[in-house]
Amino acid sequence: MASADLDQTDVDAVLEVVRSGRLTMGSQTEEFERVTAEYCGSRYAVAVSSGTAALHLLTIAAGITAGDEVITSPFSFVASTNCFLYEGGHPKFVDIEPDTYCMDPQLIEAAIGPKTKAIVGVDVFGHPADWDHIIDIARRHDLRVIVDSCESLGSEYKGRKTGSMGDGGAFAYFPNKQITTGEGGMIVTNDKDVYAVCRSLRNQGRDESGPWLEHVRLGYNYRMDELSAALGVKQMQRIEEFIAKRRTVAEMYDRAFSADPRIRTPKVQPHVRMSYFVYVVELQGQIRRDAVMRKMLERGIPTRGYFSPIHLQPYLQNRPGFSPAGCPVTERVSQKTIALPFHNNLSEDEVRTVAGVLRQSLDELSA
Ligand SMILES: Cc1ncc(COP(=O)(O)O)c(C=O)c1O
Structure with a gap:
């Protein structure tokens, strides 16, 4: 990963x-x-x-x-x-x-x-x-x-x-x-x-x-x-080299998903220089990330569900004085966001494989 x-x-x-x-x-x-x-x-x-x-x-x-x-x-x-x-x-x-x-x-x-x-x-x-x-x-x-x-x-x-x-x-x-x-x-x-x-x-x-x-x-x-x-x-x-390599991998993913309306790629604000930690896509439509992550793993591609909302974590629920007010955007987004395999040296072929498996998983789940 x-x-x-x-x-x-x-x-x-x-x-x-x-x-x-x-x-x-x-x-x-x-x-x-x-x-x-x-x-x-x-x-x-x-x-x-x-x-x-x-x-x-x-x-x-x-x-x-x-x-x-x-x-x-x-x-x-x-x-x-x-x-x-x-x-x-x-x-x-x-x-x-x-x-x-x-x-x-x-x-x-x-x-x-x-x-x-x-x-x-x-x-x-x-x-x-x-x-x-x-x-x-x-x-x-x-x-x-x-x-x-x-x-x-x-x-x-x-x-x-x-x-x-x-x-x-x-x-x-x-x-x-x-x-x-x-x-x-x-x-x-x-x-x-x-x-x-x-x-x-x-x-x-x-x-x-x-x-x-x-x-x-x-x-x-x-x-x-x-x-x-x-x-x-x-x-x-080597930090600047690492940031550049990560940006290259992110751009390869961006291109791989550019024509697919089911997959939203990261949005970087114009005043920002982005140093990517992970590459996270947001699924559009009704399909939930957990089902997609399972499908991808079956095909040998591990992913991560970044993030699970903190206010819904089990350890907070019984904490004295804690009242979990709703955070609707967080709750919606966290059903949809998937961190794809990502590191400095991921190749174009590997990116294509991951992108293909994600698209195929979405095809199957919406069939
Ligand atoms: C947003 C954020 N805060 C804090 C931490 C904690 O860092 P560490 O695992 O080194 O304690 C992490 C690590 O993943 C993080 O992503």
Whole structure:
């Protein structure tokens, strides 16, 4: 389905760390942070153990505590909601725009109440949310803005890199992402206080200058190890190549489906440079994605049902105080969207095969 793009320079970089004996808290982590901050146009970066860890620390840095409400999108991976549930925050789910699948800013103000503390926006499948609009609303209502860019490393919104907006942004490096470190994540921010708190929190709540066994706040072990960071440094050297390769694959899919009205291909807004995380088609008409996904798997093509709405996830249903308000666009779209096999090196033949199997599955299901 997805597969990381690794070469000998990646292998050598990791081996060099192993041979050096310095396996954590070293120069590779610092270098990975430096190149990421520079790439994103952010002042600071903090490498952590996952995208979820990055979001969790940003939630704490934003001061979200028990009883606070947080506005967010239900059409996302669960971590963008879980990050503030850990702190006792309550989700206020705001529905999405049907074109970009990102949170619809027109619906945000109606969701703001006296307990609202923050907005967690998500760049869905690589497409940036409407950040200017979201940040404008947040500033007028004195809300913090956390930017979940775990799926959008390298995308640009009106010429600015994703992650760099708001109070702080999060990236993730699981092997299906634009670059990988195995497991790993990154916080980027322009806010010195957010930076300092996140550095301390990822390192068990230690102060920069304090003794090793003194802990000034309740922290975590969310550190990234040096092997992962070395891989990240090498992968960042090829990020533009990766984005271009992914765009080429996306364009091959676009062409393969261009004449088929049953299949809607991704819509990229004109002010966006898209760094694709996944390639997601939306089925038009009555056929549901689950039946199509089953048919495709029978023919040897695995797909993924990105996303299942967070507000309908079983673990939230019995949560005290949780009332799942309807999000009709999310609920409709999530019956129809399928992530097709997608990675940097998918060939034109492979794309044609997948496209053929999808069309054939639709033919059979509508017969
Ligand atoms: C939107 C979004 N947020 C957060 C995450 C969490 O990242 P990780 O799996 O590294 O914890 C992901 C990962 O898939 C994601 O897609």
